[in-house]
Amino acid sequence: MATFLSNSPAPDAKFGSALPWGNDQKGCEPLNPPQTAEALAMIIITRPDATEDQIEHIVSRIHDWGLRAEVSRGEMRVVIGVIGPEDKIREKPLGAFPGVESVTPVLKPYKLVSYEFRGTPSKVKIGNVVVGGNEVVLMAGPCSVENEDQIITIAQSIRKAGAKILRGGAFKPRTSPYSFQGLGKAGLQLLAEARREAGLPIITEVMDTKDLDLVSEYADCLQVGARNMQNFSLLREVGRTRLPVMLKRGMAASIKDLLMSAEYILSEGNFNVLLCERGIRTFETMTRNTLDLNAVPVLKAETHLPVVVDPTHGIGIRRFVPAMALAAVAAGADSIMIEVHNAPELAKSDGEQCLLPNEFADLVGRIRGVAEAIGREV
Numbered sequence: 001m002a003t004f005l006s007n008s009p010a011p012d013a014k015f016g017s018a019l020p021w022g023n024d025q026k027g028c029e030p031l032n033p034p035q036t037a038e039a040l041a042m043i044i045i046t047r048p049d050a051t052e053d054q055i056e057h058i059v060s061r062i063h064d065w066g067l068r069a070e071v072s073r074g075e076m077r078v079v080i081g082v083i084g085p086e087d088k089i090r091e092k093p094l095g096a097f098p099g100v101e102s103v104t105p106v107l108k109p110y111k112l113v114s115y116e117f118r119g120t121p122s123k124v125k126i127g128n129v130v131v132g133g134n135e136v137v138l139m140a141g142p143c144s145v146e147n148e149d150q151i152i153t154i155a156q157s158i159r160k161a162g163a164k165i166l167r168g169g170a171f172k173p174r175t176s177p178y179s180f181q182g183l184g185k186a187g188l189q190l191l192a193e194a195r196r197e198a199g200l201p202i203i204t205e206v207m208d209t210k211d212l213d214l215v216s217e218y219a220d221c222l223q224v225g226a227r228n229m230q231n232f233s234l235l236r237e238v239g240r241t242r243l244p245v246m247l248k249r250g251m252a253a254s255i256k257d258l259l260m261s262a263e264y265i266l267s268e269g270n271f272n273v274l275l276c277e278r279g280i281r282t283f284e285t286m287t288r289n290t291l292d293l294n295a296v297p298v299l300k301a302e303t304h305l306p307v308v309v310d311p312t313h314g315i316g317i318r319r320f321v322p323a324m325a326l327a328a329v330a331a332g333a334d335s336i337m338i339e340v341h342n343a344p345e346l347a348k349s350d351g352e353q354c355l356l357p358n359e360f361a362d363l364v365g366r367i368r369g370v371a372e373a374i375g376r377e378v
């Protein structure tokens, strides 16, 4: 069971008692101290034709840097273990020495996000909802917040169906500058109204550091979108808040890239991070993206952070979304995010992939069945 730390400052102070769960956002703290001790950090393997001079040069450079070298000689190659503080060793261009064939780091490049760092899965609290426990938490809502009637109608219908968190974009990352860009502050205010009406915490995207204070006033969870997964200044800034952050995998990012981006957020002190698989670009053209469900068990093994799957953007076609949502639960996701719209043909973004409220309600029943089959609940 994770230990929780108090967040500061209270992000929803503005809404005060309007929030059923008050202002006690919580986060998880590391259980194990960071591993900074000196250790074997890098293994250099020399080429078969490396000369004695070249090997001596490598070893003496390692010593000049204040590091230790363990040399072991095979018939064809020499293996040099470099021992010392990992961060210092990573900076050195060991592959640039003449005679070097390969340089392999021993330790993983991510530390704070690694599973070993806590040794137990983390739970992240979004409003009054805990993600990362036995419950598979459903997040749902429209792609974009469009108007009062739309967001409140959808919020109420998804809550009735069993969703625990309301999603909706007020700042929209669009491929075209001519497409609907979101309602901005007005959209955030509508989300806050929907939160009051439906009693659900809200997740919404922050696209730019300049909007972070504004979005943080309203959001119970900040979304960093796929296109911003490697916006390192944004990652650092959301890391300085104590709000939960859901980081979406970039469409051309590896699982390791995703973990390294999350490391930026944790390294600023914010451990309230969820990782979201939302599909990657592949050569496939029959679907919008390829939902990489491989990422779910891999992430669950590599990191203590909860894993969310977004099958809506992952496959991008309404009638195929339920199958991928069920598969994501079976694969071990802690939370599923689904786009839902009451009038998809009028939606200002992503109308072709969002479920109708009744389709969502039907899906929740089926998700419950899969969750129960693997010992989880909805």
Ligand code: PEP
Pocket: 143, 169, 173, 224, 225, 226, 227, 248, 278, 313
């Ligand atoms: C979204 O959630 O509406 C969105 C834009 O997602 P992504 O960043 O994954 O494309």
Ligand code: MN
Pocket: 143, 144, 313, 339, 349, 350
């Ligand atoms: Mn969308």
